[in-house]
Amino acid sequence: MKILKRIILVLASILILWMVVAAFISGDCVYEKSITINAPVEKVWQHTNTLKAMDQWSPWNDIDPAMKKDWTGTTGQPGEKMCWDSEKDKAGKGCQEVKKVDAAGKRIDTDIKFLTPYESEAHAYVKIVPEGNGSKATWGFTSEIPYPFTVMKLFMNMEDAIGKDYQKGLSGLKELSEKP
Numbered sequence: 001m002k003i004l005k006r007i008i009l010v011l012a013s014i015l016i017l018w019m020v021v022a023a024f025i026s027g028d029c030v031y032e033k034s035i036t037i038n039a040p041v042e043k044v045w046q047h048t049n050t051l052k053a054m055d056q057w058s059p060w061n062d063i064d065p066a067m068k069k070d071w072t073g074t075t076g077q078p079g080e081k082m083c084w085d086s087e088k089d090k091a092g093k094g095c096q097e098v099k100k101v102d103a104a105g106k107r108i109d110t111d112i113k114f115l116t117p118y119e120s121e122a123h124a125y126v127k128i129v130p131e132g133n134g135s136k137a138t139w140g141f142t143s144e145i146p147y148p149f150t151v152m153k154l155f156m157n158m159e160d161a162i163g164k165d166y167q168k169g170l171s172g173l174k175e176l177s178e179k180p
Contacts (some may be wrong), residue, residue: 022148031158032140035170039177041128044135045106047176048126050076051098054108057172059165064088076101092116096124112141137173139166 037044047053052075061067064086073079076098083095094114101108106128114120122143129136145153 018151019148022151025150025153027145027147027150029143029145029153029158030140031162031166032138033163033166033170034136034138035167035174036131036134036136037174037177038134041106041130041135044128044137044173044177045103047173048106048128048137049101049103049108051080051082051096051110054126055082057169057176059168059172060091062168063091067091073098089117099123135177137170137177139170139173 047056052071055061055069067084067086067088070083072081072083078098078100080098081095082097084091085093092114093116094112096110096112099109099111107125108127109123109125112122112124114122120143122141124139124141126137126139129138
């Protein structure tokens with residue numbers, strides 16, 4: 001019985017420590033990656049201003065070419081929505097919806113809801129700005145990790161988790177945009 005009490009005491013202590021540490025860690029999660037493109041802003045913008053345009057350079061299409069996609073709403077307008085369903089865990093299942101299109105500022109903002117492999121939400125964006133004789137494209141997102149899972153930030157490295165996917169997508173955007 002003493003061993004069981006000790007085990008319970010140790011587990012309770014670990015749980016309390018976890019909860020206290022989690023209280024001091026922000027749940028904010030932010031990631032972005034940029035690439036320089038040798039093409040005018042307007043040309044790059046044409047490949048980023050709708051979900052259908054962004055789908056042309058999405059790095060996740062290669063994970064599951066047979067991924068099911070359902071498009072609704074008006075292309076390039078708030079409310080344009082794409083839902084996907086993949087048998088492959090890395091691609092998962094979810095929906096992305098355009099929230100704002102700023103053609104003058106060359107920025108598109110979307111909300112993403114992931115249903116599998118785990119439920120989460122993120123606010124994503126792509127923005128294009130002039131840089132030298134070309135453009136700079138920045139793709140990013142913000143999300144909120146709920147308490148007490150904020151402790152996971154101590155063990156997460158966003159660059160390791162999604163950096164390669166973002167780089168692959170931005171490289172695809174660069175290739176598309178630099179074609180004559």
